[in-house]
Amino acid sequence: MVSKLFDLDGRVALVTGAAQGLGRGYAQALASAGALAICMDRDQPEETVALIRDAGGKAEPCQVDISRPAGVQAAIDGIVSNYGRLDILVNNAGTEIEKNFLEYSEQEYDTIMGTNLRGLFFASQAAARYMAKQRSGKIINQGSLGSQIGLAGSTVYCATKGGVLLFTKALAIEMAPFNVQVNAIGPGYFRTSMTEPFFQDPEHRQWIENRIPAGRVGTNDDLAGTVVFMASPASDYITGQIIYVDGGWLAS
Numbered sequence: 001m002v003s004k005l006f007d008l009d010g011r012v013a014l015v016t017g018a019a020q021g022l023g024r025g026y027a028q029a030l031a032s033a034g035a036l037a038i039c040m041d042r043d044q045p046e047e048t049v050a051l052i053r054d055a056g057g058k059a060e061p062c063q064v065d066i067s068r069p070a071g072v073q074a075a076i077d078g079i080v081s082n083y084g085r086l087d088i089l090v091n092n093a094g095t096e097i098e099k100n101f102l103e104y105s106e107q108e109y110d111t112i113m114g115t116n117l118r119g120l121f122f123a124s125q126a127a128a129r130y131m132a133k134q135r136s137g138k139i140i141n142q143g144s145l146g147s148q149i150g151l152a153g154s155t156v157y158c159a160t161k162g163g164v165l166l167f168t169k170a171l172a173i174e175m176a177p178f179n180v181q182v183n184a185i186g187p188g189y190f191r192t193s194m195t196e197p198f199f200q201d202p203e204h205r206q207w208i209e210n211r212i213p214a215g216r217v218g219t220n221d222d223l224a225g226t227v228v229f230m231a232s233p234a235s236d237y238i239t240g241q242i243i244y245v246d247g248g249w250l251a252s
């Protein structure tokens with residue numbers, strides 16, 4: 001009985017930024033719970049698709065840049081016309097250019113905003129149009145420690161991730177009457193291509209590792225349960241929330 005609460009068999013899930021990193025982990029987790037994982041990325045997501053299929057799961061690639069809302073809308077229209085539904089959207093794609101506040105150019109600002117907030121906003125809108133008609137759906141937004149605290153060298157990134165949190169709450173209110181839940185995940189530090197430069201710098205690495213009460217950085221397995229929970233019937237009465245998966249960082 002309880003296991004049915006987390007069963008995603010027959011669900012259609014779209015994960016953005018799924019070619020690598022945390023998005024790959026989200027797609028693998030949803031597929032292992034039974035969903036068809038549509039792996040969207042501006043890069044080729046075929047490797048993630050192959051990993052899921054090799055493990056016996058269902059996955060399809062979808063190469064789209066989420067900073068172009070018309071492309072995302074067309075992709076979502078295609079998914080609904082092929083599979084008849086869209087149950088889960090994981091807005092994971094994100095980018096970061098770390099630098100001193102005084103040095104950001106307008107173009108760098110637009111690049112980070114265009115994916116992390118603007119892209120996420122319009123992907124949610126495209127998905128929500130169908131989910132509202134369906135009278136069911138799950139939108140899961142990728143937050144960060146930067147949804148809650150300021151991180152030096154990341155003013156634009158923190159502005160986007162703080163925005164993601166309040167967008168999650170505001171959208172949750174609007175979508176609640178349609179039985180669509182909107183929540184966010186706030187990962188702590190995970191080693192991916194985005195954070196690799198931090199880990200290559202011994203001082204930055206030590207700063208990170210010393211602040212994690214659990215004594216280690218996270219892995220994709222640490223996020224799997226949270227994304228399946230937020231995508232599944234187990235969270236049907238939870239909306240507008242963020243769960244931090246950070247080894248205790250924000251508690252300390």
Ligand SMILES: NC(=O)c1ccc[n+]([C@@H]2O[C@H](COP(=O)([O-])OP(=O)(O)OC[C@H]3O[C@@H](n4cnc5c(N)ncnc54)[C@H](O)[C@@H]3O)[C@@H](O)[C@H]2O)c1
Nearest residue numbers: 017019021022042065066067093094144189190192193194
């Ligand atoms: N790694 C961490 O410690 C950490 C912590 C908190 C939050 N996050 C967030 O997790 C998400 C994934 O980050 P990651 O660490 O896996 O990074 P990553 O660089 O390994 O993966 C990001 C993926 O998103 C894709 N992507 C970027 N811009 C895109 C766009 N415009 N359209 C389509 N795809 C695009 C990239 O091609 C890449 O495959 C981001 O939103 C990031 O802010 C990461």
